[in-house]
Amino acid sequence: MLKLFNTLSRKKEEFTPLGDVVGIYTCGPSVYQYAHIGNFRTFVFEDVLVRYLRFKGFRVKRVMNLTDIEDKAITTARKKGKTLQELTEYYARIFFEDMEELNLLPADVFPRATQHVPEIIEIIKKMMANGYAYRGKDGSVYYEVSKFNDWGELSHLKLKPGKKKIKRDEWGEDSAILSDFALWKSYELEDGDVFWETELGKGRPGWHIECSAMSTKHLGTRFDIHVGGVDNIYPHHETVIAQNFGAYGENPSKYWIHARHLMIDGRKMSKSAGNFFTLHDLLEKKYEPMAIKYLLFSKSYRRRLNFTLEGIKEAGEKLENIRGVIDRLKYANGIDDAEKISMKAMKKFQIAMDDNLDTGKALKAMEELSHAVSLIQPDKSSSENILKTFRTMDSILGLRFF
Ligand SMILES: [Zn+2]
Ligand SMILES: [Zn+2]
Incomplete structure (x- = not known):
């Protein structure tokens, strides 16, 4: 009997699938930079989860998205003088190579956000029709957080009122907790040539809506497992639950599973502290991929791991x-x-x-x-x-x- 720790209930629960095929969704890499070794802890864990479920006789359909549009991707492309597509194609290719180096099985589907704009518009329209989303004065469409009673259920954070509206993709845990957030972002000059002309106007999707749209398209409105790193819990996964509820009236996933952070030399990994590793760096320095993977396995994914x-x-x-x-x-x-x-x-x-x-x-x-x-x-x-x-x-x- 397999037990999994569900972040939603904060308990280990016996795993029982919803149907014949276990549907698994992972928030995959943001492909505007090299994935760091902490990201790979999550991907390595997810690979073992899939392999073990198959060993136990389950059929699995696994979807891992590639985030190829978000605020930081656009800024990075502009800084480097590349188009968004040139930038994200390059890093997506590196990511696939890294996966192979670590002997990670490919997902059944690798959907890309930029190829799901019609689905994104569709789900936003549903939320608007159901009264969970509205158009702001700036032309963007926002999710109305106060309409969703279970906001905060996944993260268990103390909620406090924040700014009225947030248009950017990321906001910290300590600030602006109860704020409406952008689903569709109206066009701004900084977006350059990154925009779509749609029923919702000229603009682009917010990061959070992408995962609701892609998981629903490929796994349905209710599937088994959503996997990510702990840094995804708030706000990203909290927003995904709220969005799906607004559109379809239910939490999209039965189990929410999160891998802990890596410590590097006993400290939190950060670029400024100089203890930041990408898998790509380590492989270029000829560290053996299987040894890296072995080290990532050496503690349960729920525990902190010191990577040296x-x-x-x-x-x-x-x-x-x-x-x-x-x-x-x-x-x-x-x-x-x-x-x-x-x-x-x-x-x-x-x-x-x-x-x-x-x-x-x-x-x-x-x-x-x-x-x-x-x-x-x-x-x-x-x-x-x-x-x-x-x-x-x-x-x-x-x-x-x-
Ligand atoms: Zn996720
Ligand atoms: Zn996601």
């Missing part, structure tokens, strides 16, 4: 040990009957994964198996058995042992 270069090295050594053991097993012809070892290890592995996907404990079970095997001379049939167990574990973790 030293940690990547240590993870690499652990990987090497296991690889050595697996290699030896391929040619093993010893005398020890070791059938039970792998059964025990697999059981431990599954108990860890069933408990809200505790990859830290699952790795321990794999390491223990490897260690136990290194101390004996397994016979041929035990070796085959143990190899099969490693294969199964690897199909879930994706560490490229085979």
Whole structure:
């Protein structure tokens, strides 16, 4: 029985799917810059979630959006003298390469916000018709937060009145909490050539509406799991719930799952502190992708993880040990009957994964198996058995042992 921690209830809940196919939506990367290693913690976790659900016999449809339009993307494109599309195409390609380096399975759909403007207009019109959205004096369309009774249910933040209206995509946790926010942004000169002529006027979508429109289009108005990093909880996911409620009268996702932040050398990662890593940097410096992934797995996604270069090295050594053991097993012809070892290890592995996907404990079970095997001379049939167990574990973790 798989249990998942649902941010909505603040509890571990038994996972029961809504229908035949488990629908999963992830807020994917903003493709105007390299994704940082903290983003990848979320993506790596999500990959394991999908693989484990499949191992348990569920069918999964997974959607990961690419945010290819938002305030910062437009500013960055202008600064670099590129069109928005040139900029986002470049970073999308890098992102796909990085995913492959980490052996992350591709999503079934990678929708892009700029290709969903009709769906975005559609959902905004529904919210307006239902009385949850209105046109402001500046021509933008805003969500009327006071109309939505459950505002704040996901984030559990203390709500306080903020500015009347917010047009920008991001606003902090401490300011402007109870404010109406823009769904459709009327055109401003800074937007340059980034605009659409639509029924709602000339302008562009806000960031938050994009995920409501794309998840609804590809997974329906109600699906199983929405995954993101904890920094997505407020305001982004809170707005997604409000928007879907305004348009369709329900919270779009049954489970809301969030991965914790990474600490870098014991501190919060930030560009100004100089402890900011992108996966792209690390790979260029020849750090091994599987060692990076191993380190990201070393603690449950719900716990803080301290990411250090030293940690990547240590993870690499652990990987090497296991690889050595697996290699030896391929040619093993010893005398020890070791059938039970792998059964025990697999059981431990599954108990860890069933408990809200505790990859830290699952790795321990794999390491223990490897260690136990290194101390004996397994016979041929035990070796085959143990190899099969490693294969199964690897199909879930994706560490490229085979
Ligand atoms: Zn999300
Ligand atoms: Zn999103």
